[in-house]
Amino acid sequence: MHTPKRLLVVVALVAACASPATPAPSGANPTSTPAAPRAILIDTDLGVDDILAIPVLLRDPAVDVRAITVAGTGEVRCGAGTRNLRLLLAAFGALDIPVGCGRQATGQNGREFPFAWRDGADAFYGMDMPPLGVVNGDVPATMLIADLIFSSPTPLTIVALGPWTNLADAFAVNPSLVPKIAGIHAMAGAIDVPGNVEVDGMTPADGVEWNVGADPDAFAAVLALDVLVTLVPLDATKDVPVPADIATRLATDHDAAGADFAYELYLRNPFLSTPGNFWWDTLAALALTAPDLVTWEDATVSVTPTGTQAGRIMRMASGRPITFASAADTDRSTEAVLAGLRRGAQRPQPFTVAGTLSVRWDGTNCTIEGPPPTSAGPALVRLTNDSAAPVALMGAGVRAPKTWADALAFIADADFSDPNQTTPDWAVPLGGGGGGFAAPGQTVTSLGTLPAAEVGVLCATGEWPDLTMVNGGSFFVGD
DSSP states (O other), X not given: OOSSOOOOOOOOOOOSSOOTTSOOOTXXXXXXXXXXXXXXXXXXXXXXXXXXXXXXXXXXXXEEEEEEEEOTTSSSOHHHHHHHHHHHHHHTTOTTXXXXXXOOOOOTTOOOOOHHHHHHHHTGGGOOOOOOOSOOOOOOHHHHHHHHHHHOSSOXXXXXXXXXXXXXXXXXXXXXXXXXXXXXXXXXXXXXXXXXXXXXXXXXXXXXXXXXXXXXXXXXXXXXXSOOEEEOOHHHHTTOBOOTTHHHHHHTOOOSHHHHXXXXXXXXXXXXXXTTOBOHHHHHHHHHHOGGGEEEEEEEEEEOOSSTTTTOEEEOTTSEEEEEEEEEOHHXXXXXXXXXXXXXXXXXXXXXXXXXXXXXXXXXXXXXXXXXXXXXXXXXXXXXXXXXXXXXXXXXXXXXXXXXXXXXXXXXXXXXXXXXXXXXXXXXEOBTTOSEEEOTTOEEEEEEEEOSSXXXXXXXXXXXXXXXXXXXXXXXXXX
Protein backbone atom coordinates (compact mmCIF):
# COMPACT_ATOMS: atom_id res chain seq x y z
CA MET A 1 0.00 0.00 0.00
CA HIS A 2 1.28 3.42 -0.72
CA THR A 3 0.26 4.97 2.56
CA PRO A 4 0.29 3.53 6.07
CA LYS A 5 -2.15 0.73 6.57
CA ARG A 6 -2.82 -2.70 8.14
CA LEU A 7 -4.81 -4.00 11.01
CA LEU A 8 -5.02 -6.41 13.88
CA VAL A 9 -6.35 -9.81 13.11
CA VAL A 10 -6.30 -13.56 12.96
CA VAL A 11 -3.37 -15.76 12.03
CA ALA A 12 -2.23 -19.32 12.37
CA LEU A 13 1.47 -19.74 12.02
CA VAL A 14 3.32 -23.01 12.36
CA ALA A 15 6.92 -21.94 12.87
CA ALA A 16 9.97 -23.93 11.95
CA CYS A 17 13.36 -23.37 13.53
CA ALA A 18 12.45 -20.41 15.72
CA SER A 19 15.45 -19.19 17.65
CA PRO A 20 15.35 -19.05 21.47
CA ALA A 21 15.50 -15.23 21.33
CA THR A 22 12.55 -15.14 18.94
CA PRO A 23 9.61 -17.05 20.39
CA ALA A 24 7.54 -18.88 17.79
CA PRO A 25 3.78 -18.30 17.71
CA SER A 26 1.72 -20.36 20.10
CA GLY A 27 1.17 -23.91 18.96
CA ALA A 28 4.28 -23.99 16.79
CA ASN A 29 6.67 -26.91 16.68
CA PRO A 30 10.19 -25.41 16.84
CA THR A 31 11.96 -28.61 15.85
CA SER A 32 10.16 -29.84 12.74
CA THR A 33 9.28 -28.59 9.28
CA PRO A 34 6.06 -29.60 7.51
CA ALA A 35 6.67 -32.41 5.04
CA ALA A 36 4.45 -30.77 2.45
CA PRO A 37 3.83 -27.12 1.55
CA ARG A 38 1.32 -25.42 3.79
CA ALA A 39 -2.03 -24.88 2.07
CA ILE A 40 -3.05 -21.22 2.23
CA LEU A 41 -5.82 -18.95 1.06
CA ILE A 42 -4.86 -15.30 0.53
CA ASP A 43 -7.40 -12.57 1.26
CA THR A 44 -6.12 -9.23 -0.07
CA ASP A 45 -7.14 -5.68 -0.92
CA LEU A 46 -4.35 -5.39 -3.54
CA GLY A 47 -2.69 -2.35 -2.07
CA VAL A 48 0.82 -1.81 -3.38
CA ASP A 49 2.53 -3.88 -0.71
CA ASP A 50 0.00 -6.67 -1.24
CA ILE A 51 0.98 -6.96 -4.89
CA LEU A 52 4.54 -7.58 -3.75
CA ALA A 53 3.49 -9.94 -0.95
CA ILE A 54 1.52 -12.16 -3.33
CA PRO A 55 4.51 -12.88 -5.63
CA VAL A 56 6.61 -13.72 -2.56
CA LEU A 57 3.99 -16.27 -1.50
CA LEU A 58 3.48 -17.64 -5.02
CA ARG A 59 7.19 -18.44 -5.27
CA ASP A 60 7.64 -19.67 -1.69
CA PRO A 61 8.19 -23.46 -1.87
CA ALA A 62 6.88 -23.80 1.69
CA VAL A 63 3.33 -22.78 0.77
CA ASP A 64 0.66 -23.84 -1.69
CA VAL A 65 -1.65 -20.95 -2.68
CA ARG A 66 -5.08 -22.52 -3.23
CA ALA A 67 -7.16 -19.38 -3.90
CA ILE A 68 -7.06 -15.58 -3.59
CA THR A 69 -10.03 -13.44 -2.59
CA VAL A 70 -10.25 -9.66 -2.88
CA ALA A 71 -11.66 -7.57 -0.03
CA GLY A 72 -13.86 -5.00 -1.75
CA THR A 73 -13.82 -2.86 1.40
CA GLY A 74 -10.07 -2.31 1.03
CA GLU A 75 -7.98 -0.22 -1.33
CA VAL A 76 -9.00 -1.75 -4.64
CA ARG A 77 -12.58 -1.94 -5.90
CA CYS A 78 -13.94 -5.34 -6.89
CA GLY A 79 -14.04 -5.09 -10.69
CA ALA A 80 -10.55 -3.68 -10.96
CA GLY A 81 -9.34 -5.92 -8.15
CA THR A 82 -10.13 -9.25 -9.77
CA ARG A 83 -8.86 -7.98 -13.14
CA ASN A 84 -5.57 -6.78 -11.66
CA LEU A 85 -5.20 -9.94 -9.64
CA ARG A 86 -5.49 -12.06 -12.78
CA LEU A 87 -2.97 -9.86 -14.57
CA LEU A 88 -0.59 -10.46 -11.67
CA LEU A 89 -1.23 -14.21 -11.64
CA ALA A 90 -0.64 -14.37 -15.41
CA ALA A 91 2.85 -12.93 -14.89
CA PHE A 92 3.58 -15.92 -12.62
CA GLY A 93 1.91 -18.60 -14.71
CA ALA A 94 -0.72 -19.06 -12.01
CA LEU A 95 -4.02 -18.29 -13.74
CA ASP A 96 -5.35 -21.63 -12.52
CA ILE A 97 -5.67 -20.19 -9.00
CA PRO A 98 -9.35 -19.26 -8.48
CA VAL A 99 -10.17 -15.68 -7.52
CA GLY A 100 -13.23 -13.84 -6.24
CA CYS A 101 -14.35 -10.66 -4.52
CA GLY A 102 -16.72 -9.88 -1.65
CA ARG A 103 -18.99 -7.01 -0.75
CA GLN A 104 -17.78 -3.44 -1.10
CA ALA A 105 -19.86 -1.87 1.69
CA THR A 106 -18.21 -1.78 5.10
CA GLY A 107 -19.95 -2.47 8.37
CA GLN A 108 -21.66 0.27 10.36
CA ASN A 109 -18.41 1.53 11.87
CA GLY A 110 -16.30 1.21 8.73
CA ARG A 111 -14.29 3.83 6.89
CA GLU A 112 -13.59 4.05 3.17
CA PHE A 113 -10.04 4.34 1.98
CA PRO A 114 -9.22 7.73 0.42
CA PHE A 115 -10.38 7.91 -3.20
CA ALA A 116 -6.88 8.75 -4.45
CA TRP A 117 -5.55 5.53 -2.90
CA ARG A 118 -8.39 3.50 -4.38
CA ASP A 119 -8.00 5.05 -7.81
CA GLY A 120 -4.28 4.24 -7.80
CA ALA A 121 -4.97 0.64 -6.79
CA ASP A 122 -7.70 0.32 -9.43
CA ALA A 123 -5.25 1.57 -12.07
CA PHE A 124 -2.73 -1.06 -10.91
CA TYR A 125 -0.28 1.76 -10.24
CA GLY A 126 0.25 2.29 -13.95
CA MET A 127 1.72 -1.16 -14.60
CA ASP A 128 1.84 -2.11 -18.29
CA MET A 129 0.52 -5.65 -18.39
CA PRO A 130 -0.23 -7.86 -21.41
CA PRO A 131 -3.99 -8.26 -22.00
CA LEU A 132 -5.63 -11.42 -20.76
CA GLY A 133 -7.32 -13.98 -22.93
CA VAL A 134 -10.39 -15.92 -21.85
CA VAL A 135 -10.36 -16.58 -18.10
CA ASN A 136 -12.67 -18.30 -15.65
CA GLY A 137 -15.42 -16.15 -14.17
CA ASP A 138 -15.32 -14.69 -10.68
CA VAL A 139 -16.73 -16.62 -7.74
CA PRO A 140 -18.22 -14.70 -4.78
CA ALA A 141 -15.57 -14.56 -2.11
CA THR A 142 -17.69 -16.14 0.61
CA MET A 143 -18.54 -19.08 -1.67
CA LEU A 144 -14.93 -19.53 -2.75
CA ILE A 145 -13.69 -19.48 0.85
CA ALA A 146 -16.32 -22.00 1.96
CA ASP A 147 -15.79 -24.37 -0.96
CA LEU A 148 -12.03 -24.32 -0.54
CA ILE A 149 -12.09 -24.94 3.21
CA PHE A 150 -14.68 -27.70 3.01
CA SER A 151 -12.88 -29.48 0.16
CA SER A 152 -9.35 -29.21 1.54
CA PRO A 153 -7.96 -32.50 2.85
CA THR A 154 -5.88 -30.56 5.37
CA PRO A 155 -6.70 -27.43 7.39
CA LEU A 156 -5.98 -24.20 5.51
CA THR A 157 -4.18 -21.17 6.85
CA ILE A 158 -5.82 -17.88 5.84
CA VAL A 159 -3.28 -15.16 5.05
CA ALA A 160 -5.20 -11.89 5.46
CA LEU A 161 -3.65 -8.84 3.80
CA GLY A 162 -6.63 -6.49 3.93
CA PRO A 163 -9.86 -5.85 5.86
CA TRP A 164 -11.54 -8.96 7.22
CA THR A 165 -14.89 -8.42 5.53
CA ASN A 166 -14.76 -11.59 3.42
CA LEU A 167 -13.73 -13.70 6.41
CA ALA A 168 -16.51 -12.35 8.62
CA ASP A 169 -19.10 -12.97 5.92
CA ALA A 170 -17.89 -16.49 5.17
CA PHE A 171 -17.87 -17.51 8.84
CA ALA A 172 -21.25 -15.89 9.50
CA VAL A 173 -22.87 -17.91 6.71
CA ASN A 174 -20.97 -21.12 7.53
CA PRO A 175 -19.94 -21.26 11.21
CA SER A 176 -18.78 -24.84 10.69
CA LEU A 177 -15.85 -23.48 8.65
CA VAL A 178 -14.08 -22.18 11.75
CA PRO A 179 -12.81 -25.49 13.20
CA LYS A 180 -11.62 -26.54 9.74
CA ILE A 181 -8.99 -23.82 9.37
CA ALA A 182 -5.50 -23.91 10.85
CA GLY A 183 -5.69 -20.25 11.73
CA ILE A 184 -5.43 -16.71 10.43
CA HIS A 185 -2.09 -15.02 9.75
CA ALA A 186 -2.59 -11.34 9.08
CA MET A 187 -1.04 -7.95 8.61
CA ALA A 188 -3.31 -6.00 10.91
CA GLY A 189 -3.47 -3.63 13.82
CA ALA A 190 -1.21 -1.54 16.03
CA ILE A 191 -0.66 -2.93 19.52
CA ASP A 192 1.84 -0.66 21.29
CA VAL A 193 2.50 1.91 18.55
CA PRO A 194 0.48 4.70 16.91
CA GLY A 195 -2.00 3.87 14.17
CA ASN A 196 -2.00 5.07 10.58
CA VAL A 197 -5.63 6.02 9.89
CA GLU A 198 -5.87 9.77 9.44
CA VAL A 199 -9.34 10.52 8.06
CA ASP A 200 -12.41 12.23 9.55
CA GLY A 201 -10.40 13.93 12.26
CA MET A 202 -8.55 10.78 13.32
CA THR A 203 -4.85 10.90 14.20
CA PRO A 204 -2.19 8.23 14.76
CA ALA A 205 -2.82 8.68 18.51
CA ASP A 206 -6.17 6.94 18.00
CA GLY A 207 -4.20 3.75 17.41
CA VAL A 208 -6.18 2.45 14.43
CA GLU A 209 -4.52 0.66 11.53
CA TRP A 210 -6.18 0.59 8.10
CA ASN A 211 -6.70 -3.17 7.66
CA VAL A 212 -8.70 -3.18 10.87
CA GLY A 213 -10.08 0.35 10.70
CA ALA A 214 -11.62 -0.04 7.25
CA ASP A 215 -14.13 -2.57 8.61
CA PRO A 216 -13.79 -2.91 12.39
CA ASP A 217 -17.14 -4.70 12.62
CA ALA A 218 -15.79 -7.54 10.50
CA PHE A 219 -12.55 -7.68 12.43
CA ALA A 220 -14.32 -7.81 15.78
CA ALA A 221 -16.65 -10.56 14.54
CA VAL A 222 -13.76 -12.78 13.47
CA LEU A 223 -11.69 -12.00 16.54
CA ALA A 224 -14.56 -13.27 18.69
CA LEU A 225 -14.34 -16.73 17.11
CA ASP A 226 -12.39 -19.68 18.46
CA VAL A 227 -9.61 -19.52 15.91
CA LEU A 228 -5.83 -19.14 16.21
CA VAL A 229 -4.81 -15.58 15.32
CA THR A 230 -1.29 -14.38 14.52
CA LEU A 231 -0.77 -10.72 13.65
CA VAL A 232 2.06 -8.80 12.05
CA PRO A 233 1.01 -5.27 13.09
CA LEU A 234 2.54 -1.83 12.68
CA ASP A 235 4.72 -2.62 15.70
CA ALA A 236 6.88 -4.81 13.44
CA THR A 237 6.31 -3.30 10.00
CA LYS A 238 7.59 0.11 11.19
CA ASP A 239 11.02 -1.52 11.27
CA VAL A 240 10.99 -2.36 7.55
CA PRO A 241 10.74 0.84 5.46
CA VAL A 242 10.99 0.63 1.69
CA PRO A 243 14.61 1.54 0.87
CA ALA A 244 14.94 4.86 -0.95
CA ASP A 245 17.24 3.16 -3.47
CA ILE A 246 15.03 0.14 -4.05
CA ALA A 247 14.81 0.72 -7.83
CA THR A 248 18.61 0.86 -8.02
CA ARG A 249 18.95 -2.34 -5.99
CA LEU A 250 16.48 -4.14 -8.20
CA ALA A 251 18.17 -2.85 -11.35
CA THR A 252 21.17 -5.08 -10.61
CA ASP A 253 19.08 -8.26 -10.66
CA HIS A 254 15.46 -8.34 -11.75
CA ASP A 255 15.39 -11.46 -13.91
CA ALA A 256 12.77 -13.24 -11.80
CA ALA A 257 9.14 -12.30 -12.32
CA GLY A 258 8.70 -10.87 -8.82
CA ALA A 259 11.80 -8.68 -8.97
CA ASP A 260 10.96 -7.54 -12.51
CA PHE A 261 7.44 -6.63 -11.46
CA ALA A 262 8.72 -4.72 -8.43
CA TYR A 263 11.39 -2.95 -10.51
CA GLU A 264 8.77 -1.65 -12.94
CA LEU A 265 6.43 -0.74 -10.09
CA TYR A 266 8.98 1.45 -8.30
CA LEU A 267 10.21 3.07 -11.51
CA ARG A 268 6.66 4.01 -12.48
CA ASN A 269 5.85 5.22 -8.96
CA PRO A 270 8.94 6.82 -7.37
CA PHE A 271 6.82 8.15 -4.49
CA LEU A 272 6.43 4.57 -3.25
CA SER A 273 10.02 4.58 -2.03
CA THR A 274 9.84 7.92 -0.23
CA PRO A 275 9.68 8.21 3.60
CA GLY A 276 6.43 6.87 5.06
CA ASN A 277 6.30 3.76 2.87
CA PHE A 278 6.85 0.38 4.49
CA TRP A 279 6.69 -3.25 3.46
CA TRP A 280 3.58 -3.85 5.57
CA ASP A 281 1.95 -6.90 4.00
CA THR A 282 5.18 -8.05 2.39
CA LEU A 283 6.72 -8.54 5.84
CA ALA A 284 3.63 -10.42 6.96
CA ALA A 285 3.93 -12.75 3.96
CA LEU A 286 7.58 -13.44 4.75
CA ALA A 287 6.91 -14.02 8.46
CA LEU A 288 4.54 -16.84 7.59
CA THR A 289 7.41 -19.19 6.73
CA ALA A 290 10.38 -17.21 8.11
CA PRO A 291 9.13 -16.39 11.62
CA ASP A 292 12.64 -15.63 12.88
CA LEU A 293 12.61 -12.33 10.94
CA VAL A 294 10.44 -10.88 13.69
CA THR A 295 10.14 -10.98 17.48
CA TRP A 296 6.94 -12.65 18.68
CA GLU A 297 4.90 -11.94 21.80
CA ASP A 298 1.73 -13.42 23.25
CA ALA A 299 -0.97 -11.04 24.44
CA THR A 300 -4.64 -10.86 25.31
CA VAL A 301 -6.46 -8.09 23.49
CA SER A 302 -9.83 -6.61 22.65
CA VAL A 303 -10.90 -4.33 19.82
CA THR A 304 -12.78 -1.05 20.24
CA PRO A 305 -16.11 -1.64 18.44
CA THR A 306 -17.47 1.87 17.86
CA GLY A 307 -16.62 5.55 17.83
CA THR A 308 -13.59 7.45 16.60
CA GLN A 309 -11.29 4.66 17.76
CA ALA A 310 -13.34 1.85 16.24
CA GLY A 311 -10.81 -0.79 15.25
CA ARG A 312 -8.22 0.02 17.89
CA ILE A 313 -6.63 -3.09 19.37
CA MET A 314 -5.85 -2.80 23.05
CA ARG A 315 -4.19 -5.04 25.56
CA MET A 316 -6.74 -6.29 28.06
CA ALA A 317 -6.34 -9.02 30.65
CA SER A 318 -9.84 -10.31 29.98
CA GLY A 319 -9.39 -10.17 26.18
CA ARG A 320 -8.77 -12.97 23.74
CA PRO A 321 -5.27 -14.43 23.20
CA ILE A 322 -3.24 -13.65 20.09
CA THR A 323 0.37 -13.89 19.04
CA PHE A 324 1.83 -10.79 17.40
CA ALA A 325 5.11 -9.57 15.96
CA SER A 326 6.39 -6.73 18.13
CA ALA A 327 9.54 -5.91 16.12
CA ALA A 328 11.43 -6.92 12.98
CA ASP A 329 15.06 -7.27 11.99
CA THR A 330 15.38 -4.42 9.46
CA ASP A 331 18.39 -5.62 7.49
CA ARG A 332 17.44 -9.28 7.36
CA SER A 333 13.82 -8.50 6.47
CA THR A 334 14.89 -6.17 3.66
CA GLU A 335 17.19 -8.82 2.23
CA ALA A 336 14.43 -11.41 2.61
CA VAL A 337 12.06 -9.26 0.56
CA LEU A 338 14.63 -8.98 -2.23
CA ALA A 339 15.39 -12.70 -2.06
CA GLY A 340 11.70 -13.57 -2.16
CA LEU A 341 11.12 -11.38 -5.19
CA ARG A 342 14.17 -12.83 -6.97
CA ARG A 343 12.97 -16.41 -6.68
CA GLY A 344 11.74 -18.35 -9.71
CA ALA A 345 11.29 -17.87 -13.43
CA GLN A 346 10.93 -14.75 -15.55
CA ARG A 347 7.74 -12.99 -16.54
CA PRO A 348 6.34 -14.17 -19.90
CA GLN A 349 6.95 -10.63 -21.18
CA PRO A 350 9.75 -9.09 -19.09
CA PHE A 351 9.86 -5.36 -18.52
CA THR A 352 12.33 -3.68 -20.85
CA VAL A 353 13.49 -0.10 -21.34
CA ALA A 354 14.62 1.61 -24.54
CA GLY A 355 17.61 3.19 -22.85
CA THR A 356 18.53 5.93 -20.40
CA LEU A 357 18.09 9.67 -20.81
CA SER A 358 20.59 11.31 -18.43
CA VAL A 359 20.34 15.03 -17.71
CA ARG A 360 22.62 17.06 -15.44
CA TRP A 361 21.87 20.48 -13.90
CA ASP A 362 24.75 22.50 -12.45
CA GLY A 363 22.81 25.63 -11.54
CA THR A 364 23.40 27.24 -14.93
CA ASN A 365 23.47 24.59 -17.63
CA CYS A 366 20.97 21.83 -18.41
CA THR A 367 22.89 19.14 -20.28
CA ILE A 368 21.99 15.80 -21.85
CA GLU A 369 24.86 13.46 -21.00
CA GLY A 370 25.81 10.53 -23.16
CA PRO A 371 23.81 9.20 -26.08
CA PRO A 372 20.06 9.41 -25.44
CA PRO A 373 17.66 6.61 -26.39
CA THR A 374 16.88 6.32 -30.09
CA SER A 375 13.84 4.01 -29.90
CA ALA A 376 10.35 4.84 -28.71
CA GLY A 377 9.00 3.20 -25.56
CA PRO A 378 9.73 3.10 -21.83
CA ALA A 379 13.03 4.72 -20.89
CA LEU A 380 14.85 5.54 -17.68
CA VAL A 381 15.05 9.29 -17.05
CA ARG A 382 17.93 10.21 -14.74
CA LEU A 383 18.24 13.73 -13.34
CA THR A 384 21.41 14.77 -11.48
CA ASN A 385 21.33 18.05 -9.56
CA ASP A 386 24.77 19.49 -8.84
CA SER A 387 23.36 22.86 -7.75
CA ALA A 388 22.43 24.26 -4.35
CA ALA A 389 18.71 24.53 -5.15
CA PRO A 390 15.99 22.04 -6.20
CA VAL A 391 15.38 21.44 -9.89
CA ALA A 392 12.66 19.77 -11.94
CA LEU A 393 13.08 18.11 -15.31
CA MET A 394 10.42 18.67 -17.96
CA GLY A 395 10.24 17.18 -21.41
CA ALA A 396 8.01 16.65 -24.42
CA GLY A 397 7.97 15.17 -27.87
CA VAL A 398 7.20 17.41 -30.84
CA ARG A 399 5.37 16.08 -33.88
CA ALA A 400 6.63 17.13 -37.30
CA PRO A 401 6.45 19.50 -39.03
CA LYS A 402 6.76 21.36 -35.71
CA THR A 403 10.17 21.34 -34.00
CA TRP A 404 11.63 21.78 -30.53
CA ALA A 405 12.20 25.43 -31.46
CA ASP A 406 8.43 25.81 -31.83
CA ALA A 407 7.97 24.25 -28.41
CA LEU A 408 10.42 26.70 -26.85
CA ALA A 409 8.58 29.61 -28.47
CA PHE A 410 5.28 28.35 -27.10
CA ILE A 411 6.75 27.99 -23.59
CA ALA A 412 8.20 31.49 -23.70
CA ASP A 413 4.78 32.99 -24.46
CA ALA A 414 2.61 30.67 -22.30
CA ASP A 415 0.94 31.86 -19.10
CA PHE A 416 1.13 28.82 -16.85
CA SER A 417 -0.89 30.59 -14.13
CA ASP A 418 -3.89 30.65 -16.49
CA PRO A 419 -6.11 27.61 -15.83
CA ASN A 420 -7.34 27.86 -19.42
CA GLN A 421 -3.86 27.56 -20.88
CA THR A 422 -3.81 24.55 -23.19
CA THR A 423 -1.01 22.48 -24.63
CA PRO A 424 -0.88 22.33 -28.44
CA ASP A 425 -1.80 19.00 -29.98
CA TRP A 426 1.62 18.70 -31.64
CA ALA A 427 3.33 18.47 -28.22
CA VAL A 428 3.45 14.98 -26.72
CA PRO A 429 4.13 14.69 -22.95
CA LEU A 430 6.65 12.09 -21.87
CA GLY A 431 4.29 9.49 -20.46
CA GLY A 432 4.75 7.57 -17.25
CA GLY A 433 6.00 10.51 -15.22
CA GLY A 434 9.05 11.03 -17.44
CA GLY A 435 10.80 13.88 -15.69
CA GLY A 436 11.62 14.17 -12.05
CA PHE A 437 12.43 16.44 -9.16
CA ALA A 438 15.86 16.44 -7.56
CA ALA A 439 16.94 18.11 -4.33
CA PRO A 440 20.42 19.68 -4.15
CA GLY A 441 23.11 17.06 -4.65
CA GLN A 442 20.58 14.37 -5.50
CA THR A 443 20.22 12.03 -8.48
CA VAL A 444 16.73 10.68 -9.16
CA THR A 445 15.59 8.08 -11.67
CA SER A 446 12.06 7.73 -12.97
CA LEU A 447 10.40 6.04 -15.91
CA GLY A 448 9.20 7.92 -18.96
CA THR A 449 7.69 6.87 -22.26
CA LEU A 450 9.44 8.40 -25.23
CA PRO A 451 7.32 9.03 -28.33
CA ALA A 452 8.61 8.64 -31.88
CA ALA A 453 9.31 12.34 -32.38
CA GLU A 454 11.83 15.06 -31.67
CA VAL A 455 12.16 15.04 -27.88
CA GLY A 456 13.38 18.03 -25.89
CA VAL A 457 14.10 18.65 -22.20
CA LEU A 458 14.14 21.63 -19.86
CA CYS A 459 15.54 22.13 -16.36
CA ALA A 460 13.14 24.24 -14.27
CA THR A 461 13.84 26.09 -11.04
CA GLY A 462 11.70 28.34 -8.86
CA GLU A 463 8.10 27.80 -7.76
CA TRP A 464 5.09 27.21 -9.97
CA PRO A 465 4.00 29.16 -11.94
CA ASP A 466 7.05 31.44 -11.63
CA LEU A 467 9.56 29.06 -13.14
CA THR A 468 12.88 29.69 -14.80
CA MET A 469 13.34 27.15 -17.57
CA VAL A 470 16.68 26.36 -19.17
CA ASN A 471 16.80 24.53 -22.46
CA GLY A 472 18.62 21.19 -22.32
CA GLY A 473 18.42 20.48 -26.02
CA SER A 474 16.63 17.86 -28.08
CA PHE A 475 17.19 14.56 -29.87
CA PHE A 476 15.26 12.35 -32.28
CA VAL A 477 13.50 9.12 -31.38
CA GLY A 478 12.45 6.58 -34.00
CA ASP A 479 9.69 3.98 -33.98
